[in-house]
Amino acid sequence: METTRLAVVSNRLAIVVKKGDDGEWVIKSGSGGLVTALGPVLRDRGGLWIGWLGANVREAMSDGALAELLARGSLETGYTLEPVDLTEEEIQKYYFGFSNEILWALFHDLPSRCNFDPAYWKVYESVNTKFAKAIADNTEEEEDYVWVHDYQLILVADQLKKMGATRHTGFFLHIPFPPLDGFVRLPWRFQILDALLQYDLVGFQTVRDRRNFMDCVRMLVPGTKIVGHGQVIRCLTPTREVLVGTFPISIDFKQFADAAAKKEVEDLAWIIHANLPERQLILGVDRLDYTKGIPHRLHAFANALQRYPEMRRKVTLIQVVVPSRQNVPEYEALKHEIERLVGEINGRFTEVGWTPIHYIYRSLSRVELLAYYRTCEIALVTPLKDGMNLVAKEFCACSIEDNGILILSEFAGAAAQLHHGALLVNPYDIEGVADAIHEAFSMDGETRRTRMKKMRRSIKKNDIFHWVNAYFRAGIAKDLSQFPVAEFFVPKPLSTLSFDEPF
Numbered sequence: 001m002e003t004t005r006l007a008v009v010s011n012r013l014a015i016v017v018k019k020g021d022d023g024e025w026v027i028k029s030g031s032g033g034l035v036t037a038l039g040p041v042l043r044d045r046g047g048l049w050i051g052w053l054g055a056n057v058r059e060a061m062s063d064g065a066l067a068e069l070l071a072r073g074s075l076e077t078g079y080t081l082e083p084v085d086l087t088e089e090e091i092q093k094y095y096f097g098f099s100n101e102i103l104w105a106l107f108h109d110l111p112s113r114c115n116f117d118p119a120y121w122k123v124y125e126s127v128n129t130k131f132a133k134a135i136a137d138n139t140e141e142e143e144d145y146v147w148v149h150d151y152q153l154i155l156v157a158d159q160l161k162k163m164g165a166t167r168h169t170g171f172f173l174h175i176p177f178p179p180l181d182g183f184v185r186l187p188w189r190f191q192i193l194d195a196l197l198q199y200d201l202v203g204f205q206t207v208r209d210r211r212n213f214m215d216c217v218r219m220l221v222p223g224t225k226i227v228g229h230g231q232v233i234r235c236l237t238p239t240r241e242v243l244v245g246t247f248p249i250s251i252d253f254k255q256f257a258d259a260a261a262k263k264e265v266e267d268l269a270w271i272i273h274a275n276l277p278e279r280q281l282i283l284g285v286d287r288l289d290y291t292k293g294i295p296h297r298l299h300a301f302a303n304a305l306q307r308y309p310e311m312r313r314k315v316t317l318i319q320v321v322v323p324s325r326q327n328v329p330e331y332e333a334l335k336h337e338i339e340r341l342v343g344e345i346n347g348r349f350t351e352v353g354w355t356p357i358h359y360i361y362r363s364l365s366r367v368e369l370l371a372y373y374r375t376c377e378i379a380l381v382t383p384l385k386d387g388m389n390l391v392a393k394e395f396c397a398c399s400i401e402d403n404g405i406l407i408l409s410e411f412a413g414a415a416a417q418l419h420h421g422a423l424l425v426n427p428y429d430i431e432g433v434a435d436a437i438h439e440a441f442s443m444d445g446e447t448r449r450t451r452m453k454k455m456r457r458s459i460k461k462n463d464i465f466h467w468v469n470a471y472f473r474a475g476i477a478k479d480l481s482q483f484p485v486a487e488f489f490v491p492k493p494l495s496t497l498s499f500d501e502p503f
């Protein structure tokens with residue numbers, strides 16, 4: 001028998017279960033980079049998604065009610081949803097602890113933010129075992145391709161092997177892989193590296209990440225040989241042969257471009273601009289996270305207003321911050337810092353009829369998000385480090401008149417692909433970012449269009465389906481067309497699912 005089904009495994013399931021206004025439990029589409037990217041891939045193909053349902057759902061619902069809700073979710077999405085339950089201690093130590101306080105910070109080159117609490121490791125291991133068990137119970141050796149996602153689940157293939165379950169496995173890291181001198185600080189560096197080498201294929205976003213990984217393997221796994229070159233190479237350790245590739249993730253370009261052209265988006269885009277007339281709109285959209293560089297960006301915007309007074313009254317920054325990891329003190333502190341800075345800058349520059357920064361702290365509806373993408377002339381995407389950054393690509397896809405300008409951090413994975421059209425900046429260089437804002441503000445229409453066209457062409461060609469095909473060709477010598485959309489599903493269109501859930 002050959003591989004005929006996809007089993008995607010990620011920390012969170014692709015859906016969110018929550019109580020509606022009428023007190024009834026409802027199922028909604030999740031949000032965030034992974035769902036945006038993988039939703040269109042699995043949709044209607046009859047595969048399987050294994051992941052955690054989110055806090056407090058299991059306790060609040062009977063098993064029967066949950067099963068019914070998940071069955072409804074499967075009908076809407078066109079794939080089976082298999083939940084993994086986590087206890088409160090597991091959530092604290094595996095998710096907030098090892099995953100976020102250690103791997104997230106270290107892999108984004110911010111070791112000073114790491115809390116290497118030894119208590120986290122055991123729980124990270126046991127939760128990965130739980131996921132491996134769910135995979136072993138719900139998949140078949142020859143039928144399923146098990147595709148594991150991201151830093152929370154690095155140990156899954158290793159745990160599957162330890163329980164004697166042979167599966168065809170691939171892993172994709174959505175966040176950056178750190179350079180050797182950062183990675184070696186990790187007290188569990190050997191275990192993490194060895195676990196990654198238990199997958200059949202390990203995928204990274206960029207050449208930079210793969211190079212960092214290979215440097216670590218060469219240094220920490222003596223006797224390793226690298227064979228081949230190009231997108232996928234073979235890594236021969238003394239005990240294993242692993243494929244290692246670069247697969248820059250993307251978006252469903254057509255879906256974004258088509259949706260941006262819809263009347264409801266156009267109407268809202270018009271209303272936004274009509275309320276902020278005779279000025280260029282600069283957009284920042286980020287999950288609340290210290291890696292996204294929001295305070296640095298606000299300083300740069302203030303610096304631009306200070307040094308280029310001709311921009312005053314002529315630009316407005318719309319900064320959307322989507323709530324994330326709420327109740328974590330560090331994130332609370334970041335929120336306060338952003339709010340203080342917005343207040344300070346507005347206090348300093350506001351004039352009658354003009355407020356320089358419009359600050360939105362909530363999750364936007366999909367129509368709102370697309371309307372902002374469509375109507376804003378400039379996008380300011382300046383993470384301190386980012387695996388890819390889908391907001392940059394979504395902004396370009398929605399710039400259907402080719403008139404948007406993207407200011408993009410050199411340290412976002414997207415820069416490797418979009419450097420021909422974007423204005424690249426070092427997000428730590430406040431004056432450099434301010435200069436780029438001024439350059440974008442002053443750029444003539446033809447240059448804007450030439451740059452945006454290049455970026456849109458590249459994203460259209462290298463869309464999410466291209467990404468998944470490249471990964472499958474490397475992992476199982478197949479492509480997505482060999483997992484055809486099942487005719488017997490009559491899915492509701494995704495637009496009936498909400499987009500308003502915080503990450």
Ligand code: ADQ
Pocket residue numbers: 031032033034036037174175249285286287322362363364365369386387388389390391394499500501
């Ligand atoms: P994230 O850190 O989540 O992803 P990003 O790539 O920017 O970051 O994706 C954010 C996603 O959230 C976008 O698809 C966007 O549409 C969506 N979003 C934005 N605003 C929203 C809102 N108000 N409501 C709901 N959704 C909203 C991680 C890595 C990234 C990598 C992705 C995919 O950190 O570097 O690009 O995975 O691999």
